[in-house]
Amino acid sequence: IQDKQLTDITVEDIMISSEKVAHVQLNNPLEHALLVLVKSGYSAVPVLDTSYKLVGTIGKTMILNEILGIERFEIEKLSEKRVYEIMDKEVPRLSKEDQFMDGLKMTINYPFVCVADEKGYFDGILTRRAILKQINRDYYQ
Amino acid sequence: IQDKQLTDITVEDIMISSEKVAHVQLNNPLEHALLVLVKSGYSAVPVLDTSYKLVGTIGKTMILNEILGIERFEIEKLSEKRVYEIMDKEVPRLSKEDQFMDGLKMTINYPFVCVADEKGYFDGILTRRAILKQINRDYYQ
Protein backbone atom coordinates (compact mmCIF):
# COMPACT_ATOMS: atom_id res chain seq x y z
CA ILE A 1 0.00 0.00 0.00
CA GLN A 2 2.97 2.28 0.77
CA ASP A 3 3.90 2.55 -2.88
CA LYS A 4 0.39 2.81 -4.28
CA GLN A 5 -0.83 6.14 -5.60
CA LEU A 6 -3.61 7.71 -3.56
CA THR A 7 -5.82 7.26 -6.61
CA ASP A 8 -5.26 3.48 -6.52
CA ILE A 9 -6.04 2.96 -2.84
CA THR A 10 -9.45 1.62 -1.83
CA VAL A 11 -11.24 1.87 1.51
CA GLU A 12 -10.54 -1.83 2.11
CA ASP A 13 -6.76 -1.19 1.91
CA ILE A 14 -6.72 1.17 4.87
CA MET A 15 -9.85 0.44 6.97
CA ILE A 16 -9.80 -1.27 10.37
CA SER A 17 -11.59 -4.53 9.69
CA SER A 18 -14.63 -5.55 11.71
CA GLU A 19 -12.97 -8.09 14.04
CA LYS A 20 -10.76 -5.29 15.42
CA VAL A 21 -13.60 -2.80 15.89
CA ALA A 22 -15.17 -2.35 19.34
CA HIS A 23 -18.95 -2.22 19.02
CA VAL A 24 -22.18 -2.64 20.97
CA GLN A 25 -25.45 -4.41 20.21
CA LEU A 26 -28.66 -2.43 19.76
CA ASN A 27 -30.33 -4.22 22.66
CA ASN A 28 -27.66 -3.50 25.25
CA PRO A 29 -28.59 -1.28 28.21
CA LEU A 30 -26.80 2.11 28.16
CA GLU A 31 -24.81 1.03 31.20
CA HIS A 32 -23.13 -1.73 29.19
CA ALA A 33 -22.51 0.60 26.25
CA LEU A 34 -20.92 3.22 28.50
CA LEU A 35 -18.67 0.59 30.08
CA VAL A 36 -17.53 -0.59 26.63
CA LEU A 37 -16.78 3.02 25.66
CA VAL A 38 -14.92 3.85 28.88
CA LYS A 39 -12.87 0.63 28.92
CA SER A 40 -12.00 0.73 25.19
CA GLY A 41 -11.27 4.46 25.49
CA TYR A 42 -13.21 5.26 22.32
CA SER A 43 -15.59 8.22 22.26
CA ALA A 44 -18.01 6.53 19.85
CA VAL A 45 -18.39 3.07 18.27
CA PRO A 46 -20.66 1.32 15.73
CA VAL A 47 -23.91 -0.39 16.80
CA LEU A 48 -24.69 -3.77 15.22
CA ASP A 49 -27.72 -6.06 15.33
CA THR A 50 -27.54 -9.78 16.18
CA SER A 51 -26.74 -10.70 12.57
CA TYR A 52 -23.85 -8.18 12.51
CA LYS A 53 -25.57 -5.67 10.30
CA LEU A 54 -24.72 -2.02 10.86
CA VAL A 55 -27.63 -0.15 12.48
CA GLY A 56 -26.12 2.98 14.05
CA THR A 57 -23.41 4.58 16.13
CA ILE A 58 -23.34 5.53 19.79
CA GLY A 59 -21.03 7.73 21.79
CA LYS A 60 -20.32 9.07 25.24
CA THR A 61 -21.85 12.45 24.37
CA MET A 62 -25.20 10.88 23.45
CA ILE A 63 -25.28 8.75 26.59
CA LEU A 64 -24.25 11.57 28.92
CA ASN A 65 -26.78 13.91 27.30
CA GLU A 66 -29.46 11.32 27.97
CA ILE A 67 -28.72 11.10 31.69
CA LEU A 68 -28.09 14.81 32.27
CA GLY A 69 -31.07 15.92 34.30
CA ILE A 70 -31.89 19.41 35.61
CA GLU A 71 -29.91 19.03 38.80
CA ARG A 72 -27.57 16.11 38.34
CA PHE A 73 -26.45 13.24 36.15
CA GLU A 74 -29.26 10.70 36.62
CA ILE A 75 -27.08 7.61 36.70
CA GLU A 76 -30.04 5.25 37.26
CA LYS A 77 -31.25 5.95 33.70
CA LEU A 78 -28.22 4.00 32.46
CA SER A 79 -29.87 0.69 33.36
CA GLU A 80 -33.36 1.79 32.31
CA LYS A 81 -32.60 2.73 28.69
CA ARG A 82 -31.26 0.70 25.73
CA VAL A 83 -28.79 1.55 22.96
CA TYR A 84 -31.43 1.48 20.18
CA GLU A 85 -33.43 4.19 22.00
CA ILE A 86 -30.70 6.81 21.73
CA MET A 87 -28.22 5.70 19.05
CA ASP A 88 -27.63 7.77 15.94
CA LYS A 89 -29.38 5.86 13.16
CA GLU A 90 -28.10 8.11 10.36
CA VAL A 91 -24.79 6.40 9.74
CA PRO A 92 -22.81 7.74 6.78
CA ARG A 93 -21.23 4.72 5.16
CA LEU A 94 -18.78 3.57 2.51
CA SER A 95 -18.24 0.27 0.76
CA LYS A 96 -14.91 -1.62 0.66
CA GLU A 97 -14.51 -0.86 -3.06
CA ASP A 98 -14.83 2.91 -2.65
CA GLN A 99 -11.90 5.19 -3.41
CA PHE A 100 -9.46 6.84 -1.03
CA MET A 101 -10.79 10.24 -2.16
CA ASP A 102 -14.35 9.31 -1.12
CA GLY A 103 -12.93 8.43 2.29
CA LEU A 104 -11.05 11.74 2.50
CA LYS A 105 -14.26 13.67 1.72
CA MET A 106 -16.32 11.87 4.35
CA THR A 107 -13.74 12.10 7.14
CA ILE A 108 -13.78 15.90 6.87
CA ASN A 109 -16.97 15.76 8.94
CA TYR A 110 -16.74 12.40 10.71
CA PRO A 111 -13.91 11.04 12.90
CA PHE A 112 -14.69 7.59 11.50
CA VAL A 113 -16.92 6.24 8.72
CA CYS A 114 -18.51 2.77 8.86
CA VAL A 115 -17.89 0.38 5.99
CA ALA A 116 -20.67 -2.04 5.02
CA ASP A 117 -21.72 -4.14 2.00
CA GLU A 118 -24.93 -3.69 -0.03
CA LYS A 119 -26.86 -5.94 2.37
CA GLY A 120 -25.68 -3.84 5.33
CA TYR A 121 -23.25 -6.33 6.81
CA PHE A 122 -20.53 -4.56 8.78
CA ASP A 123 -17.05 -4.73 7.21
CA GLY A 124 -15.06 -2.24 9.30
CA ILE A 125 -14.34 1.44 9.90
CA LEU A 126 -12.29 4.03 8.06
CA THR A 127 -10.66 6.45 10.53
CA ARG A 128 -9.24 9.96 10.12
CA ARG A 129 -5.94 8.60 11.43
CA ALA A 130 -5.70 6.11 8.54
CA ILE A 131 -6.44 8.88 6.01
CA LEU A 132 -3.92 11.34 7.53
CA LYS A 133 -1.20 8.68 7.78
CA GLN A 134 -1.57 7.82 4.10
CA ILE A 135 -1.53 11.48 3.06
CA ASN A 136 1.59 12.10 5.13
CA ARG A 137 3.31 9.15 3.37
CA ASP A 138 2.18 10.42 -0.01
CA TYR A 139 3.79 13.81 0.55
CA TYR A 140 7.19 12.30 1.21
CA GLN A 141 7.30 10.38 -2.06
CA ILE B 1 -5.98 30.73 1.90
CA GLN B 2 -7.91 28.79 -0.77
CA ASP B 3 -5.32 29.57 -3.40
CA LYS B 4 -2.23 29.17 -1.26
CA GLN B 5 -0.01 26.16 -1.74
CA LEU B 6 0.01 23.73 1.19
CA THR B 7 3.67 24.62 1.63
CA ASP B 8 2.76 28.31 2.18
CA ILE B 9 0.05 27.74 4.78
CA THR B 10 0.85 28.29 8.45
CA VAL B 11 -0.93 26.93 11.52
CA GLU B 12 -2.35 30.42 12.17
CA ASP B 13 -4.11 30.40 8.76
CA ILE B 14 -6.26 27.39 9.60
CA MET B 15 -6.42 27.12 13.42
CA ILE B 16 -9.53 27.89 15.47
CA SER B 17 -8.47 30.94 17.44
CA SER B 18 -8.67 30.97 21.24
CA GLU B 19 -11.88 33.03 21.63
CA LYS B 20 -13.79 30.31 19.77
CA VAL B 21 -12.31 27.41 21.74
CA ALA B 22 -14.27 25.88 24.62
CA HIS B 23 -11.96 25.33 27.58
CA VAL B 24 -11.92 24.77 31.34
CA GLN B 25 -9.79 26.21 34.16
CA LEU B 26 -7.42 23.97 36.10
CA ASN B 27 -9.18 24.71 39.39
CA ASN B 28 -12.68 23.74 38.24
CA PRO B 29 -14.35 20.75 39.91
CA LEU B 30 -14.78 17.76 37.54
CA GLU B 31 -18.53 18.32 37.64
CA HIS B 32 -18.15 21.70 35.93
CA ALA B 33 -15.69 20.28 33.41
CA LEU B 34 -18.06 17.43 32.51
CA LEU B 35 -20.95 19.89 32.07
CA VAL B 36 -18.84 22.04 29.72
CA LEU B 37 -17.91 18.93 27.73
CA VAL B 38 -21.48 17.58 27.53
CA LYS B 39 -23.05 20.94 26.65
CA SER B 40 -20.41 21.90 24.08
CA GLY B 41 -20.51 18.37 22.68
CA TYR B 42 -16.72 18.13 22.52
CA SER B 43 -14.98 14.97 23.73
CA ALA B 44 -11.92 16.86 25.00
CA VAL B 45 -10.88 20.52 25.42
CA PRO B 46 -7.82 22.52 26.50
CA VAL B 47 -7.21 23.43 30.15
CA LEU B 48 -5.96 26.95 30.89
CA ASP B 49 -4.75 28.68 34.04
CA THR B 50 -6.08 32.05 35.25
CA SER B 51 -3.64 33.96 33.05
CA TYR B 52 -4.77 31.98 29.98
CA LYS B 53 -1.66 29.90 29.69
CA LEU B 54 -2.05 26.38 28.32
CA VAL B 55 -1.59 23.77 31.07
CA GLY B 56 -3.25 20.59 29.80
CA THR B 57 -6.21 18.92 28.16
CA ILE B 58 -9.17 17.09 29.67
CA GLY B 59 -11.75 14.79 28.16
CA LYS B 60 -14.83 12.75 28.93
CA THR B 61 -12.82 9.52 28.93
CA MET B 62 -10.47 10.77 31.66
CA ILE B 63 -13.35 12.02 33.81
CA LEU B 64 -15.44 8.87 33.39
CA ASN B 65 -12.40 6.69 34.11
CA GLU B 66 -11.91 8.61 37.33
CA ILE B 67 -15.44 8.00 38.60
CA LEU B 68 -15.74 4.38 37.43
CA GLY B 69 -15.70 2.38 40.63
CA ILE B 70 -15.86 -1.40 41.09
CA GLU B 71 -19.62 -1.56 41.09
CA ARG B 72 -20.91 1.69 39.66
CA PHE B 73 -20.07 5.14 38.37
CA GLU B 74 -19.32 7.07 41.56
CA ILE B 75 -20.98 10.32 40.57
CA GLU B 76 -20.20 12.02 43.90
CA LYS B 77 -16.50 12.07 42.99
CA LEU B 78 -17.33 14.69 40.34
CA SER B 79 -17.69 17.38 43.00
CA GLU B 80 -14.79 16.10 45.10
CA LYS B 81 -12.05 16.22 42.47
CA ARG B 82 -10.58 19.09 40.39
CA VAL B 83 -9.46 19.32 36.77
CA TYR B 84 -5.74 19.71 37.61
CA GLU B 85 -5.83 16.39 39.50
CA ILE B 86 -6.69 14.33 36.44
CA MET B 87 -5.93 16.40 33.33
CA ASP B 88 -3.36 15.30 30.78
CA LYS B 89 -0.37 17.60 31.34
CA GLU B 90 1.58 16.33 28.35
CA VAL B 91 0.11 18.58 25.70
CA PRO B 92 1.70 18.33 22.26
CA ARG B 93 1.77 21.86 20.91
CA LEU B 94 2.51 23.97 17.86
CA SER B 95 3.21 27.67 17.38
CA LYS B 96 1.25 29.97 15.05
CA GLU B 97 4.23 30.24 12.70
CA ASP B 98 4.59 26.49 12.21
CA GLN B 99 4.00 24.92 8.81
CA PHE B 100 0.92 23.08 7.52
CA MET B 101 3.06 19.93 7.22
CA ASP B 102 3.97 20.05 10.93
CA GLY B 103 0.25 20.22 11.66
CA LEU B 104 -0.46 17.27 9.35
CA LYS B 105 2.18 15.17 11.14
CA MET B 106 0.83 15.92 14.60
CA THR B 107 -2.83 15.37 13.79
CA ILE B 108 -2.04 11.79 12.72
CA ASN B 109 -2.08 10.94 16.42
CA TYR B 110 -4.17 13.75 17.96
CA PRO B 111 -7.69 14.90 17.02
CA PHE B 112 -6.58 18.44 17.86
CA VAL B 113 -3.28 20.12 18.68
CA CYS B 114 -3.03 23.16 20.96
CA VAL B 115 -1.32 26.28 19.65
CA ALA B 116 0.63 28.45 22.10
CA ASP B 117 3.39 31.07 22.00
CA GLU B 118 6.88 30.71 23.57
CA LYS B 119 5.59 31.98 26.91
CA GLY B 120 2.82 29.38 26.87
CA TYR B 121 -0.09 31.74 26.19
CA PHE B 122 -2.92 29.93 24.47
CA ASP B 123 -3.50 30.98 20.84
CA GLY B 124 -5.96 28.36 19.56
CA ILE B 125 -6.31 24.78 18.34
CA LEU B 126 -5.51 23.06 15.07
CA THR B 127 -8.11 20.34 14.31
CA ARG B 128 -8.03 17.30 12.05
CA ARG B 129 -11.07 18.73 10.28
CA ALA B 130 -9.14 21.88 9.30
CA ILE B 131 -6.26 19.77 7.96
CA LEU B 132 -8.53 17.39 5.98
CA LYS B 133 -10.58 20.25 4.52
CA GLN B 134 -7.43 21.96 3.25
CA ILE B 135 -6.06 18.73 1.75
CA ASN B 136 -9.37 18.05 0.04
CA ARG B 137 -9.25 21.56 -1.53
CA ASP B 138 -5.64 21.07 -2.56
CA TYR B 139 -6.50 17.91 -4.51
CA TYR B 140 -9.09 19.68 -6.62
CA GLN B 141 -6.70 22.38 -7.82
Ligand SMILES: Nc1ncnc2c1ncn2[C@@H]1O[C@@H]2COP(=O)(O)O[C@H]3[C@@H](O)[C@H](n4cnc5c(N)ncnc54)O[C@@H]3COP(=O)(O)O[C@H]2[C@H]1O
Ligand atom coordinates in the same frame (compact mmCIF):
# COMPACT_ATOMS: atom_id res chain seq x y z
N1 LIG C 1 -6.58 2.91 22.06
C1 LIG C 1 -5.99 3.88 21.30
N2 LIG C 1 -4.72 3.72 20.88
C2 LIG C 1 -4.10 4.68 20.13
N3 LIG C 1 -4.70 5.84 19.75
C3 LIG C 1 -5.97 6.04 20.15
C4 LIG C 1 -6.66 5.08 20.94
N4 LIG C 1 -7.90 5.56 21.18
C5 LIG C 1 -7.96 6.76 20.56
N5 LIG C 1 -6.79 7.06 19.94
C6 LIG C 1 -6.47 8.28 19.20
O1 LIG C 1 -7.47 9.26 19.50
C7 LIG C 1 -8.23 9.54 18.31
C8 LIG C 1 -9.65 9.82 18.64
O2 LIG C 1 -10.24 8.69 19.20
P1 LIG C 1 -11.84 8.68 19.44
O3 LIG C 1 -12.14 7.55 20.37
O4 LIG C 1 -12.28 10.05 19.86
O5 LIG C 1 -12.49 8.42 18.01
C9 LIG C 1 -12.28 7.19 17.35
C10 LIG C 1 -13.35 6.14 17.69
O6 LIG C 1 -14.62 6.76 17.83
C11 LIG C 1 -13.35 5.30 16.42
N6 LIG C 1 -12.46 4.14 16.52
C12 LIG C 1 -11.13 4.09 16.21
N7 LIG C 1 -10.64 2.86 16.35
C13 LIG C 1 -11.68 2.07 16.77
C14 LIG C 1 -11.84 0.68 17.09
N8 LIG C 1 -10.82 -0.18 17.01
N9 LIG C 1 -13.05 0.25 17.49
C15 LIG C 1 -14.10 1.10 17.57
N10 LIG C 1 -14.03 2.43 17.27
C16 LIG C 1 -12.83 2.90 16.88
O7 LIG C 1 -12.86 6.12 15.36
C17 LIG C 1 -12.51 7.42 15.87
C18 LIG C 1 -11.31 7.99 15.17
O8 LIG C 1 -10.18 7.16 15.43
P2 LIG C 1 -8.75 7.64 15.00
O9 LIG C 1 -7.83 6.46 15.05
O10 LIG C 1 -8.81 8.43 13.72
O11 LIG C 1 -8.29 8.71 16.11
C19 LIG C 1 -8.04 8.31 17.42
C20 LIG C 1 -6.57 7.97 17.69
O12 LIG C 1 -5.71 8.86 16.99
Ligand SMILES: Nc1ncnc2c1ncn2[C@@H]1O[C@@H]2COP(=O)(O)O[C@H]3[C@@H](O)[C@H](n4cnc5c(N)ncnc54)O[C@@H]3COP(=O)(O)O[C@H]2[C@H]1O
Ligand atom coordinates in the same frame (compact mmCIF):
# COMPACT_ATOMS: atom_id res chain seq x y z
N1 LIG D 1 -20.39 21.41 17.50
C1 LIG D 1 -19.96 20.74 16.39
N2 LIG D 1 -20.31 21.19 15.17
C2 LIG D 1 -19.87 20.55 14.03
N3 LIG D 1 -19.06 19.44 14.05
C3 LIG D 1 -18.68 18.97 15.24
C4 LIG D 1 -19.11 19.59 16.47
N4 LIG D 1 -18.58 18.89 17.49
C5 LIG D 1 -17.87 17.90 16.92
N5 LIG D 1 -17.92 17.93 15.57
C6 LIG D 1 -17.31 17.01 14.63
O1 LIG D 1 -16.89 15.85 15.35
C7 LIG D 1 -15.45 15.77 15.32
C8 LIG D 1 -14.91 15.20 16.60
O2 LIG D 1 -15.22 16.06 17.67
P1 LIG D 1 -14.58 15.78 19.11
O3 LIG D 1 -15.34 16.59 20.11
O4 LIG D 1 -14.50 14.31 19.35
O5 LIG D 1 -13.08 16.29 19.01
C9 LIG D 1 -12.82 17.67 18.83
C10 LIG D 1 -12.67 18.43 20.15
O6 LIG D 1 -12.02 17.62 21.12
C11 LIG D 1 -11.73 19.57 19.75
N6 LIG D 1 -12.46 20.79 19.34
C12 LIG D 1 -12.91 21.09 18.10
N7 LIG D 1 -13.46 22.32 18.08
C13 LIG D 1 -13.36 22.80 19.34
C14 LIG D 1 -13.75 24.03 19.99
N8 LIG D 1 -14.35 25.03 19.33
N9 LIG D 1 -13.49 24.16 21.31
C15 LIG D 1 -12.88 23.17 22.00
N10 LIG D 1 -12.48 22.01 21.46
C16 LIG D 1 -12.72 21.82 20.15
O7 LIG D 1 -11.00 19.12 18.61
C17 LIG D 1 -11.42 17.79 18.24
C18 LIG D 1 -11.41 17.60 16.74
O8 LIG D 1 -12.35 18.48 16.15
P2 LIG D 1 -12.70 18.35 14.60
O9 LIG D 1 -13.39 19.60 14.18
O10 LIG D 1 -11.48 17.91 13.84
O11 LIG D 1 -13.71 17.11 14.53
C19 LIG D 1 -15.00 17.19 15.05
C20 LIG D 1 -16.05 17.66 14.05
O12 LIG D 1 -15.80 17.10 12.76
